Amino acid sequence: MLTSPLAFERLAQDGRARVGRITTLHGTFETPVFMPVGTQATVKSQTTDDLQRAGVRILLCNTYHLHLRPGEEVIEHLGGLHRFMSWPGAILTDSGGFQVFSLARLREVREDGVLFQSHLDGSDVFLGPDQAMAIQQALGSDIAMAFDECPPHPAARSTVEAAVERTLRWAARCAERRAERPQQAVFGIVQGGIHPDLRQHCARELRAMGFDGLAIGGLSVGETKEMMNAVLEDTEPELPVDSPRYLMGVGAPEDLFEAIERGVDMFDCVMPTRNGRNGGCFTWSGKVRLKAAIHREDPGPLDPDCGCSTCRGYSRAYLRHLFNTDEMLGSQLASHHNIAFLQSLMEKIREAIRAGRFAELKAEFTARYFGPHER
Ligand SMILES: [Zn+2]
Structure with missing residues (x-):
């Protein structure tokens, strides 16, 4: 062996x-x-x-x-x-x-x-x-x-x-x-x-x-x-x-x-990059479609609870503009966020398992992710 x-x-x-x-x-x-x-x-x-x-x-x-x-x-x-x-x-x-x-x-x-x-x-x-x-x-x-x-x-x-x-x-x-x-x-x-x-x-x-x-x-x-x-x-x-x-x-x-x-x-x-290329993003409050008109004048970040460089540096309005004008930076920034999001989701899951509260985290996540914020 x-x-x-x-x-x-x-x-x-x-x-x-x-x-x-x-x-x-x-x-x-x-x-x-x-x-x-x-x-x-x-x-x-x-x-x-x-x-x-x-x-x-x-x-x-x-x-x-x-x-x-x-x-x-x-x-x-x-x-x-x-x-x-x-x-x-x-x-x-x-x-x-x-x-x-x-x-x-x-x-x-x-x-x-x-x-x-x-x-x-x-x-x-x-x-x-x-x-x-x-x-x-x-x-x-x-x-x-x-x-x-x-x-x-x-x-x-x-x-x-x-x-x-x-x-x-x-x-x-x-x-x-x-x-x-x-x-x-x-x-x-x-x-x-x-x-x-x-x-x-x-x-x-x-x-x-x-x-x-x-x-x-x-x-x-x-x-x-x-x-x-x-x-x-x-x-x-x-x-x-x-x-x-x-x-x-x-x-x-x-x-x-x-x-x-x-x-x-x-x-x-492939989901984080495939969705990202089309403006589909994961956030702690559910999925976001960056192409949607609702983001046209939104100065806020894609996900206020995410610390990635996309969320720290750019507004939803700007990201929507990039997708609307077919600028490649849009794909890049959205993909980056999705990858960072899944990495931090896994980190939170590991913390929860260590603390013996995996089931609580799952319930909290699900309630918020599929809650009324989804758009
Ligand atoms: Zn982010």
């Missing part, structure tokens, strides 16, 4: 909600943690200084996209992903599985991987556990993800069953290849759709493979929130207690609370 390159300590617990500390070669951070998504080795519109000022310590980059452009060999030649994008903190790379099954046009799912057409130029690309591990090793991320098959939702139980078994065979192959880059942690991905027994079976088998953490994949793909919560509820008992649990693709504040309550430690989502 390899010594894990990732240290995880549990610092506090309130119900099933936990505060932990993860140490990687590129820094230490506390969990629950939210990771902004840097698809193309850039969190859209944000410099790495912006990200650090917002409190970000770990971000996610996409194996599939970086494999297509510029190619992992280019990034490796230039000293690896951290140096390439000038990011001193930790990086998690996804395995490309999700993108292959959602973005690309599938040609053939084979035992050793997937043949598909690039969404860029239609050329044939092959990605399987061996390729996904080799690419992530060349990128040099701190945490690599095992290559998995993410079935669509809804799907027949037999389809999900087959995807779970293939995911497990692929995970075993990824686990074998861990030794090639001992400084890189590898997480397995639990699949199983909305079927509790398949999720539990998948989690148990992955646990036995000795991964550094486990992720819950295949959620936030169109199922209801009740289904997502039920899957978390059913899967949690089978997840290891002494390593991180990561829920992929979830970032709405209300969903973060639900998952943290069910023992999840890590999250990623």
